[in-house]
Amino acid sequence: MEVTTHLLSNGITLLHHYDGATRMVALHLQYDVGARDERPGHTGLAHLLEHLMFTGSAHVASYDAPLQAAGGVSNAWTSNDITCYYDVLPAHNIETALWTESDRLLDLTLSDESIATQKSVVTEEFKERFLNAPYGDVFHLVAHLAYKVHPYRWPTIGNSVQEIESFTKQEIGEFYRKHYVPGNLVMCISGNIACDKAVALAEKWMGSVPVRPVPVRNLPQEPEQKGPRLVEVKRAVPMNMIVRAYRMCGRGDADYHACDMLSDVLANGKSSRFYANVLSQTQLFTELDAAVAGSNDPGLFYVRGRLADGVSWQQAEDAIDDQLRLLLEHGVSRDEMEKCANKAESTMLFENVSYSTVASKLCQFHLLTGQASDINTEAERYRRLRPDDLMRVAKKLFDPNHCSTVHYGAQGSAD
Structure with missing residues (x-):
């Protein structure tokens, strides 16, 4: 995949990928700021600011209106590590997206009304997804158990409704001015637009954004975990769930x-270890899977299972341990x-069919490694692995002393 990198004089990194199979273009902007850049007691700010970025800027009263008039759509998301905004629209209307993005980077409008409205939206999202949804807080519990000092210990949306509601206009504005600076931004234009035109338009609309200091990240490093951790809770859910985090x-x-x-060996597909040896051969679990967090800083390897009725926590633990022991x-x-x-x-390969997905991935690779072109060697990194590599990593990974476990029990179930 061909990708061109261009550095604007103010520090913005522009990536370009041409895709002639579409008449559309995707503009992705990823700011190197996420929930890990917040402070204890002030969590959820990065995500709240993401919402406020759509409420208007100096020359764009309503962000979505001009983009929709140009035949486009926009959205955004926040993670522990980054905040991403993206616009998809006909290629000949790309300047509309660049204009709106440059305006909200230059001068976001933070009114009392918009702040109050978005706080209400986010707190309702918190209640709907994490307080009222079955198992909604399970990974919050896991993070708090696994991390003691690193900011990954709180969720992207924030620790609580109270913290989200407590942010002042001044605090939001300071966070915006600190982190939404040109040197903290990588953007990608992907689709049916030539590279020289993409560069010229990026310079026209984004090049005049003044240079501002790039914040220095100095996060606390999580100390080595020296023993297994366990927390048990009871909730109004239909089945018991176990989650391990290594x-x-x-x-x-x-x-x-x-x-x-x-994680794929254990849980990807019907020939995986968990499916073939546990789900198909026993009646212990209704679901059993594994996944990696994929976070920029040291993260977590999850094993998650829903226990069948009548299965004890010890039986579930033993079944998982048996599979890990066989692997080791x-x-x-x-x-x-x-x-x-x-x-x-x-x-x-299927993901890379989408010019918009390509734009997102190129930005992520640039932020992660400094080289967007590393997207081209990603598959080879898996093919270069050898059995000895997996054994060496597995022995370190599945150390019981590095495991945090949540027993998420259904109210009324036996302990």
């Missing part, structure tokens, strides 16, 4: 792809690894 490396670490492949004692076969590498590559 400490693992970050997304840019050399061992990340081995961790990801181990006998390793992973080359056939299993080839299957997982094939699935990983096919997933990437």
